[in-house]
Amino acid sequence: MTHPDNEEKKTILSRRDFLGSAALAAATVTIVPRHVLGGPGFKAPSDKLNIACIGVGGKGFSDTLGVSEENIVALCDVDDAKMTEFRQRIVEYRPKAISWFDKARKFKDFRKMLDKMDKEIDAVTISTPDHTHAVAAMMALKMKKHTFVQKPLTHTIAEARALAAEAQKQGVATQMGNQGHASKEARMINTWIQAGAIGDVTEVHCWTNRPIWPQGIQAPEESMPVPDTLDWDLWLGPARSRPYHPALCHFVWRGWFDFGTGALGDMGAHIMDHPYWALKLGHPATVQASSTPVTEDSYPVASVVKYTFPEREGMPPVALYWYDGGLMPERPEDMEPGRRMGSGEGGVLYIGTRGKLMHATYGLNPRLVPETRMQEFVRPEPVIPESPGIQAEWIEAAKNGGKSTTDFSYSGPLTETMLLGNIAIRMKDMNRVLEWDGGKGEIVNLPEADELLRMPYRAGWTL
Numbered sequence: 001m002t003h004p005d006n007e008e009k010k011t012i013l014s015r016r017d018f019l020g021s022a023a024l025a026a027a028t029v030t031i032v033p034r035h036v037l038g039g040p041g042f043k044a045p046s047d048k049l050n051i052a053c054i055g056v057g058g059k060g061f062s063d064t065l066g067v068s069e070e071n072i073v074a075l076c077d078v079d080d081a082k083m084t085e086f087r088q089r090i091v092e093y094r095p096k097a098i099s100w101f102d103k104a105r106k107f108k109d110f111r112k113m114l115d116k117m118d119k120e121i122d123a124v125t126i127s128t129p130d131h132t133h134a135v136a137a138m139m140a141l142k143m144k145k146h147t148f149v150q151k152p153l154t155h156t157i158a159e160a161r162a163l164a165a166e167a168q169k170q171g172v173a174t175q176m177g178n179q180g181h182a183s184k185e186a187r188m189i190n191t192w193i194q195a196g197a198i199g200d201v202t203e204v205h206c207w208t209n210r211p212i213w214p215q216g217i218q219a220p221e222e223s224m225p226v227p228d229t230l231d232w233d234l235w236l237g238p239a240r241s242r243p244y245h246p247a248l249c250h251f252v253w254r255g256w257f258d259f260g261t262g263a264l265g266d267m268g269a270h271i272m273d274h275p276y277w278a279l280k281l282g283h284p285a286t287v288q289a290s291s292t293p294v295t296e297d298s299y300p301v302a303s304v305v306k307y308t309f310p311e312r313e314g315m316p317p318v319a320l321y322w323y324d325g326g327l328m329p330e331r332p333e334d335m336e337p338g339r340r341m342g343s344g345e346g347g348v349l350y351i352g353t354r355g356k357l358m359h360a361t362y363g364l365n366p367r368l369v370p371e372t373r374m375q376e377f378v379r380p381e382p383v384i385p386e387s388p389g390i391q392a393e394w395i396e397a398a399k400n401g402g403k404s405t406t407d408f409s410y411s412g413p414l415t416e417t418m419l420l421g422n423i424a425i426r427m428k429d430m431n432r433v434l435e436w437d438g439g440k441g442e443i444v445n446l447p448e449a450d451e452l453l454r455m456p457y458r459a460g461w462t463l
Contacts, residue, residue, distance in 0.1 A: 049122040049146070049398055054110045054136050057082035058251065059150050060127030061089055063177060065097070066391040067125060067148075072100045074117055076107040079250075080229035108231050110136050114143060121145060123398055127177070129249070131259045131455070132237040134159035138463045141166045141174075146398035148391065150177040151269035152261050153408065153415040158454035160419070161441055162463055164412030175394035175404045176411035178269040180362030181277070182387035189359065189366050190278045195380040197368065199354030204275045204320040205329035208346035208361065210263035211299070215255040219297040220245045238461035255298045258455075261422060262299030263324035267361070268418035271346055272322065273406075274363045276414050279318060281309045283438025284417055289424035292325070301325050305421040322421055332356055334370045413438075423452045 052074035053064040064072065064086075077083050083106060090097050107113035114121065123146035126136045134154045140147045141163065153176045154160040167174045180186060193201060223243030226232045232244045239258045242248075254260035275281065284307040291303035302325020309318045323329060328341060329349060334356075341347055343360035350357040355373055359366035368374040387393055393404035403409070416438075424434050427449045435445040443449045457463075 047399075049395060050120055051123045051125065052076065052113060052117065052121045053125045053127070054113075055127035055150075056086040058127070059177070060125075061086060063125050063127045063148070063150060063391070065090075065094060066389070067123075067395065068094075068097055068100065070123075070395060072104050073120055074105045074107060074113050075101070076110045076113050078108050078231045078234040079227075080108075081227065082229075084229075109234055111139065114139055114145075118143060123173075123395075124148070126150060129235075129253045129259050130155045130261050130265060131239050131253075134163060134463060135238050135457075135461055137163055138166060141170050141172065144170050144172055146173040146394070148175045148177060148394050151411075152176075152265045152418060153269075153411045154419075155259075155261060156453060156455050157416045157419050157423075157441065159463065160412045160415040164408045167408040167412075173394055173397035173404065174408040174411075175390065175397075176269065176406050176408070176415070177390060178273050178406060178411070179390045180270050180364075181273055181406045182390040182393060183363055184386060185359065185363040185366055186274055186277070187382055187384040187386065189274050189357070189363055191380055191383050192357065192366065193278045193350070194383060197355065197377065197380075198350060198352030198357050200316050201275075201279055201350050201352045202316055202318060203351040204279070204318060205323070205349040205351075206268075206271045206275070206320065206346070207323040207328045207342065207348075208263055208267040208271055209326060209344060210267050210324055210346075211255055211301070213252045213255050214247070215262065215299045216292055216295060216301040217255075217298055218295050219256060220247050236458075238455070238457035240456075240458055257297060257299070257426075260299075261419060262425075264299075264303070264305065264322060264418055264421050264425075267324070267346065268322065268421070269411075269414065270362055271348060272320070272418060273414060274348055274359070275320060275350065276417065277410075279309075279315060280313055281318065281320070281417070282312055282413065284308060284320075284420065284436055285310050286433045286435055287420050287424045288433045289421060289428050291425050291428060294426060294428070299422070300425060302327050303425050305424055307417065307421070332369055336370055339371070416441075423449055426452060 049070040050073045051067050051070050053072060054076045056064055056075055056077045087101055090101055124140040125148040126133055127150040128136060130152060133149050137147050137149050154163060224245050226244040235249060248256060254266055255262060286308045289303055289305045291300035294300050304327060305322040307320045311317050321329060345361040347358060347360045356369040357366060358369050368377055397404045420436060430446060434443050434449060437444050
């Protein structure tokens with residue numbers, strides 16, 4: 001998008017004004033119908049959002065392509081090598097998309113990008129390491145940009161609560177990138193539980209094969225030369241300053257306290273999401289954990305976390321258990337010999353007063369247990385409309401109003417719950433059950449644990 005000169009700015013509506021007010025658009029602008037311009041399915045330029053994408057490495061590749069039917073006007077990554085790799089992957093997998101990649105403006109610092117292109121950007125996607133999610137998202141929200149953030153929503157509980165509050169204040173469309181939430185299976189699980197397929201659910205077990213990166217270790221002390229392509233200071237963002245070492249960044253960052261949220265933060269947004277949604281769990285009352293050794297710098301190799309949730313909306317109290325590092329719940333006695341629990345990546349087991357329900361990671365392949373119950377089960381009609389996809393939900397909400405199904409009002413509390421488990425893991429040697437006041441956002445029986453609800457930012461970074 002070109003910069004209009006000063007005279008044009010006086011007479012032409014900004015894109016945000018146009019997209020945000022259908023009534024004003026109808027009164028002042030005539031749009032030629034899509035089918036006249038370009039046939040069925042054609043999108044007129046005025047129908048599209050201008051989107052800036054922050055972080056293009058790793059999950060950022062699919063997140064960016066997932067919104068590329070809109071106008072990608074800017075791309076940002078702290079590592080030029082990731083930007084080069086991104087272009088190479090487009091040439092390989094989506095060659096027709098290379099034109100918008102080459103036209104998009106490139107940045108290393110998202111703050112400069114948002115400042116310089118404020119009038120040109122309607123929406124932002126954020127696919128960076130966990131510790132920079134909140135600072136980028138908050139800046140976008142305060143500038144009234146529709147905001148999509150890859151899971152987990154934030155690095156800390158305080159950040160999750162702050163983003164949810166700001167999103168509500170600004171009234172923009174938001175979404176967390178836990179794609180399994182948009183699946184047919186996720187809606188199926190909700191429908192079955194609401195229909196009483198297994199009675200009242202009183203116990204849930206969630207497990208994952210993560211971590212598949214190093215954990216339970218000390219951070220390297222030696223300094224290594226920073227690659228020429230990488231702005232290490234920008235990569236650190238709000239985290240405390242430290243020398244560069246490749247063992248700290250690019251995927252392996254997930255295991256370090258300063259940057260990631262461990263196995264629970266990585267996969268809880270997928271695996272815990274399904275029972276959290278279907279059972280309307282809200283805030284837990286208590287949480288406790290056990291694990292392999294926790295070092296000064298990183299999450300443990302394996303852990304077990306127990307949450308208890310009070311009675312809510314006519315549903316009984318629930319105990320939810322989380323297992324990672326290859327640990328799994330006890331096998332149900334009525335499960336057929338040789339039948340696999342979940343998948344190689346993980347799964348969820350719901351225990352109700354009239355049966356059991358199990359599915360794999362991302363909600364895949366939900367089945368009643370034992371299989372004879374599944375064969376007898378009459379499936380109820382769906383109660384939740386199908387989703388067009390995790391990014392498409394967000395884009396539709398940005399254009400037409402309304403809410404996506406995992407916007408920050410939902411994903412904020414889910415993220416809080418997940419990260420509360422990490423605090424219990426880090427405080428396990430205190431030998432007590434943590435009591436959580438969700439309304440106040442406080443651990444009421446262990447004030448020293450409250451320090452872990454937030455992360456101190458280094459100078460120059462703020463929410």
